[in-house]
Amino acid sequence: MQIKPKVLLVDDEERILRSLGLLLRMQYQVFATSDGYEALEILKREKIHVLISDQRMPVMMGSELLRHAREIAPDTVRILLTGYADADAALEAVNEGEIFRYITKPWGPKELRDTIAQAADIAVKMEGASVAPASVSVVPDKLTCLVLDRDESTFKAVQDILGMQHEVVWRQTIQGALQMLSSRAVAILVTELSLGDEDLSAMIKTLKQEHPEMLTIILTCFKDTSRLADLINQAQVFRYLPKPLRKGLLSKSIESTLTRYRAITSTPVLLNTQIVEKTSDTSQQEASAKIVEYMAKLRGKTGFTRSQPA
Amino acid sequence: MQTGIRSLARDIPFFSPHDKLAVVAERFLDADLQPALSAPVLDADGKVLGTISRYQLNDIYLKKFGRDLYGARPVADFMTTDCLRVEVDVPVAEAAQYITTHMRFPLSEDFIVCESGRYVGVGAVLSLLAAMEQQMSRGAAELTQAYRTLKSSQAQLVQSEKMASLGQMVAGVAHEINTPLGYVRNNVELMQEFSTQLRELLTINNALVQSLLDPEGTDIDVARHLSAIEDLRLLVDPELLFSDMQTLFSDTAFGLSQIGELVLGLKDFSRLDQAHTDNVSLNDCINNALLIARNAIKSKVEVIRLLGDIPKIACAPSQINQVLLNLVSNAAQSIEGSGKLVIKTWADEQHVYASVQDTGRGIAPEHLKKIFDPFFTTKPVGEGTGLGLSISWQIIQQHGGRIRVASEVGRGTRFVVVLPLKTAATGTNVATAIGITAASH
Numbered sequence: 001m002q003i004k005p006k007v008l009l010v011d012d013e014e015r016i017l018r019s020l021g022l023l024l025r026m027q028y029q030v031f032a033t034s035d036g037y038e039a040l041e042i043l044k045r046e047k048i049h050v051l052i053s054d055q056r057m058p059v060m061m062g063s064e065l066l067r068h069a070r071e072i073a074p075d076t077v078r079i080l081l082t083g084y085a086d087a088d089a090a091l092e093a094v095n096e097g098e099i100f101r102y103i104t105k106p107w108g109p110k111e112l113r114d115t116i117a118q119a120a121d122i123a124v125k126m127e128g129a130s131v132a133p134a135s136v137s138v139v140p141d142k143l144t145c146l147v148l149d150r151d152e153s154t155f156k157a158v159q160d161i162l163g164m165q166h167e168v169v170w171r172q173t174i175q176g177a178l179q180m181l182s183s184r185a186v187a188i189l190v191t192e193l194s195l196g197d198e199d200l201s202a203m204i205k206t207l208k209q210e211h212p213e214m215l216t217i218i219l220t221c222f223k224d225t226s227r228l229a230d231l232i233n234q235a236q237v238f239r240y241l242p243k244p245l246r247k248g249l250l251s252k253s254i255e256s257t258l259t260r261y262r263a264i265t266s267t268p269v270l271l272n273t274q275i276v277e278k279t280s281d282t283s284q285q286e287a288s289a290k291i292v293e294y295m296a297k298l299r300g301k302t303g304f305t306r307s308q309p310a
Numbered sequence: 311m312q313t314g315i316r317s318l319a320r321d322i323p324f325f326s327p328h329d330k331l332a333v334v335a336e337r338f339l340d341a342d343l344q345p346a347l348s349a350p351v352l353d354a355d356g357k358v359l360g361t362i363s364r365y366q367l368n369d370i371y372l373k374k375f376g377r378d379l380y381g382a383r384p385v386a387d388f389m390t391t392d393c394l395r396v397e398v399d400v401p402v403a404e405a406a407q408y409i410t411t412h413m414r415f416p417l418s419e420d421f422i423v424c425e426s427g428r429y430v431g432v433g434a435v436l437s438l439l440a441a442m443e444q445q446m447s448r449g450a451a452e453l454t455q456a457y458r459t460l461k462s463s464q465a466q467l468v469q470s471e472k473m474a475s476l477g478q479m480v481a482g483v484a485h486e487i488n489t490p491l492g493y494v495r496n497n498v499e500l501m502q503e504f505s506t507q508l509r510e511l512l513t514i515n516n517a518l519v520q521s522l523l524d525p526e527g528t529d530i531d532v533a534r535h536l537s538a539i540e541d542l543r544l545l546v547d548p549e550l551l552f553s554d555m556q557t558l559f560s561d562t563a564f565g566l567s568q569i570g571e572l573v574l575g576l577k578d579f580s581r582l583d584q585a586h587t588d589n590v591s592l593n594d595c596i597n598n599a600l601l602i603a604r605n606a607i608k609s610k611v612e613v614i615r616l617l618g619d620i621p622k623i624a625c626a627p628s629q630i631n632q633v634l635l636n637l638v639s640n641a642a643q644s645i646e647g648s649g650k651l652v653i654k655t656w657a658d659e660q661h662v663y664a665s666v667q668d669t670g671r672g673i674a675p676e677h678l679k680k681i682f683d684p685f686f687t688t689k690p691v692g693e694g695t696g697l698g699l700s701i702s703w704q705i706i707q708q709h710g711g712r713i714r715v716a717s718e719v720g721r722g723t724r725f726v727v728v729l730p731l732k733t734a735a736t737g738t739n740v741a742t743a744i745g746i747t748a749a750s751h
Contacts, residue, residue: 015561019493022500022554058610083488084605085481105492109499 004029005120006046010039010065011054011081020052023109024116036060036068043073049123050116055082055089063089066097075126077119077273079103085225094232094240095253100273102229115277122272129269142166143187143258148177150195154219154245158190161251174203178291181207182298186214187261188254193220193227201231202287205279208235209288210295212274213264215257219243219250233277315405316398318438319423319431324350325385327359332381335367346432348419351389356428360389365418394421398430406442409435467684468704471632471697479635482605483572490565497558497565504555507546514539575601578627589622592630592655592664592729599634600653606639610648618656623729625709630729633702637666637725640698644670644723660731661711667724673717681715 009020009032017032024030031046033039036059042048051069055062066078080093083105093099100122101115144167147155155170162168166187171177173195180186189207193200204216216235221243231237238260239253264270279285323342325334329351337343348363362385370376370388380388394412396405409421413435421438423430518535521527578598600613607613641651649669656663673681680686682703687696706713711729 013489013493015493015565016489018557018561019496019500022558023496083492084485105488106495107492109496112496 005049005124006031007050007052007116007120008032008039008042008046008048008076009052010034010036010057010062012057012059013054016054020112023113027113027117028120034059036065039065040068040072043069043076047127048073048076049127050079050119051076052079052081052116055080055086055093056084061089063092063097066093066099070096070098075123077123079115079119081105081107087223087225087228090225090228090232091223091240091242094228094237098238099232100236101277102232104229118275122275125269125272129267143261144169144184145188145190145254146171146177146180146186148172148174148189148191148195148200149219150192154190154192157245157247157250158254160247161254174198174200174291175294177203178295179298181211182295186211188215188217188257190217190219190254193218193222201227201235202284203291204231204237205235205276205284206288206291208274208276210292212236212271212276213261215261215264217241217250217253217257219245230279234279236274236276314398315396315400315402315423315433315438316430318433318441319398320345320433322346322349322420322432324352324429325362327351327353327384327386327389329385330381331367331370331383331385331388332377334362334385335371335377335381338364338367345434346420347417347434348390348393348432350393350422350429350432351385352429358393358395358422358424358427358429359386360391361393361419361422362389363419365416366390390419394419394435395424396421396433398423398425402438402441402445406438409438467697468701471701479602479605480576483576483602485605487569487572490568494562494565494569497562501555501558501562504551504558508548508551511539511542511546511548514542572601578631587624587626589624590627590630591622592620592634592662593617595627595630595634596653596655596664598631599638602631603635603638603642607642607651611642611645612648612650614650614652616652616654618654620655620657620662621731623662623731625729626705629705630709633705633727634664634666636698636702637727641666641668641670641723641725644668644672646671649722657731661728662731663726663728665724665726667722669722672719672721672723673715674719678715678717682713 005028007024007028007030009017009024009030011017011020012034014034017034021030021032028050031042031048033042034057036057039051039053043051051066051073053062053065053069057065062080062082066080069076069078078097078099079101080090080097080099081103082089090102093102100119103112103115142165145158145162147158147168147170149155150172152170155168159168169180171180189204191200191204193204204218207214208216215238217239218231218237219241223242228237228240231240238257241249241253264274279288322345323337325337334349338349343349347365348361350361351359353359366388370380373379394409396408400408405421413419417435420432420434423433514535518532518539521531521535524531575598578594596615596617600607600615638651638653645651645668651669652665652667654663654665654667677686677688681699684700685696686700703713706727706729709729711727714726714728715723717723
């Protein structure tokens, strides 16, 4: 019999643990605890594939647990399962916990099973990869960072941080950004969430589907939990930073993003962690289809083809 | 002002100080002097020297030989010099005050209206008093109107503060429901799966029974069914399945009761569907407020309830809930990181007490004096209305109670709500006094 992947559940409500335990026990070896410290012990002891954590817990908050988990077991795929729309917790879970999915309670049992199956699949693949590292592809020293924001200070800040070693390109419109993206590979996209009254969410999500290796940093003053949850699940946003911009934080974030980008491009199996969920919102799907079409047209003109993920 | 002193001044003929008394008396019989009780005596510049009244003339003439004795003497010898004088620009109220304190009884003179000491006209005391009364009643109407406006805007403030805190809390409770809803939904899904598995097992078992009962049935059929059952039992253990289902059922029942409790808590909290006053226990109000505020209380805040055995009191529960919720959420907000929130109730012969104590950042002494002032807040713009405590204070006042506060920066704050066992105001008055009745419908 095939060895079942290991899933660790952390929630202060034992009924959630029981319920999820029964849902998952056929496919997985399930560990469960209501104590964050015990969860960290389990992570040290066992090779856990998927960690599913609640946010509001008395002993240790979920975002804190996820942050420690990332240090202790970086290959464990992390999922936040919460019933509260706590924007700060969601920000922490992205920026420090680098979560794979943000799932809200009450969850749909089928959807949750699918998400966990996907997460477990990624973790198992990565396990194999770390035993036999993939052939290192050449990562260019000089990378390109695209800044999409009307605010020049954002561009200047990124330019100050990266300008010496890398190329920083500034665009103020979606068209401009898409043209730029169709002509060359971009490692990091630093973007606002809106240009004037234009919402960029659909574009950001579509770009992630088209360019899974490109990592996204969002810089915005919007702090809406459900929007952020969508951006995690459907765009794998790597960092979500609040405006007004803090340069130290931006610099640190860009540095981690570069490291992550290099890791992904040199170990293609990591690209699996960038898999996004498709949106079920029809207006977003339409917007996305338009963007894809526009990009295809641009590519036709320039003849640039993006690198296929392994 | 239209009803100023000038409008009361009638143009009454005047006398010179040298006019003979007989002439003056004769003049008083003329039509133009008919409306006057008295007439002014002016010097050449028009300055008022005094007044001579009909009453004085009668008095003199009624004396024996009065007319013969005094008729030829100048009016200046008889006039009243400390007559009633009112400057034309004096407000009516002030003039009325002056007249009522200086006028003589029986009322025998009018008052002279002057402009910088010069004669303008003569005013009747009665018409001044009438003007005064009119003005006062208008003032009273304005006051009533202002009072009404004030009261309704205050009721609106109370209501909007209540709605704001309630809105926040409803969101919190909605999230609170997500946890039980999460596992209840999951459990129902699981039970459906389990019942499908049990049905499969049952079907195979039935097939076995069939083959055993069937006279044509062979041992091979029986063996085949038996092995199928064995195979399935490896995957589906009915004993385990039933015990799991028991757990799922009891967890689901618990979850549903929790959801029910949360919904009931919200309903109890707002009490929109109930009478405005009721006999309730402060303990229930506290439990309600804590239930509603659970989302606002960070999970690192330890809540300690020391609820005593206290009698019920007649109060407007939704208002008392509002006060307690306000105190509890303020306390929770004041705690940075981890801390404690101690809520205590007790009673003596006359009062019930509820204290809300936190280990939060405390209130600076200079702020402590102002915390019950309307619009006083130390929170950033948009985060606090500055009305919570001021409204709480009012609500408790209207219930005949009081709120005390003690605080130390860095150590925490303690609020004590004291409510009388017997409210001075009867039930409904409590609610109407604060204007809730009108605003909540």
